[in-house]
Amino acid sequence: MKRPRYTGAGLTGIIIGLAFLLIGLFGLASCQPEAPAPAPAPAPVPGPSPTTVEVKISGFAFKPDTFTVSPGTTVTWTNLDGPPHTVTTRETGYDSERLSTGDTFSYTFELSGTYEYYCTIHPSMTATIIVE
Numbered sequence: 001m002k003r004p005r006y007t008g009a010g011l012t013g014i015i016i017g018l019a020f021l022l023i024g025l026f027g028l029a030s031c032q033p034e035a036p037a038p039a040p041a042p043a044p045v046p047g048p049s050p051t052t053v054e055v056k057i058s059g060f061a062f063k064p065d066t067f068t069v070s071p072g073t074t075v076t077w078t079n080l081d082g083p084p085h086t087v088t089t090r091e092t093g094y095d096s097e098r099l100s101t102g103d104t105f106s107y108t109f110e111l112s113g114t115y116e117y118y119c120t121i122h123p124s125m126t127a128t129i130i131v132e
């Protein structure tokens with residue numbers, strides 16, 4: 001009889017089809033957990049940490065005379081020279097007034113910008129702090 005043979009062939013086909021479908025599903029299921037890349041180790045980001053940068057005034061110069069800091073950084077100047085100096089912005093902002101030997105002056109840069117400053121006693125002494 002042709003009919004049972006036909007049915008058997010059909011069943012076999014279905015079984016093979018189901019087998020492939022199951023293999024496919026298991027394959028997918030076993031792959032899925034690997035699909036999302038493992039999150040990279042979290043870098044320690046404690047937020048905007050306040051930092052301090054030291055600037056030495058010596059030899060009639062600000063050292064370093066140009067550098068970049070992030071907002072919130074406090075810069076402290078120390079006059080190591082014998083003669084007095086000042087730390088004075090060209091824009092409104094800060095003026096240390098006269099710093100004698102060993103005196104310090106600090107200013108915290110909260111806003112981004114380029115801050116040029118100089119010594120009012122020796123105007124050729126100039127320097128720049130970039131906040132960004």
Ligand SMILES: [Cu+2]
Binds near residue numbers: 122125
């Ligand atoms: Cu000076």
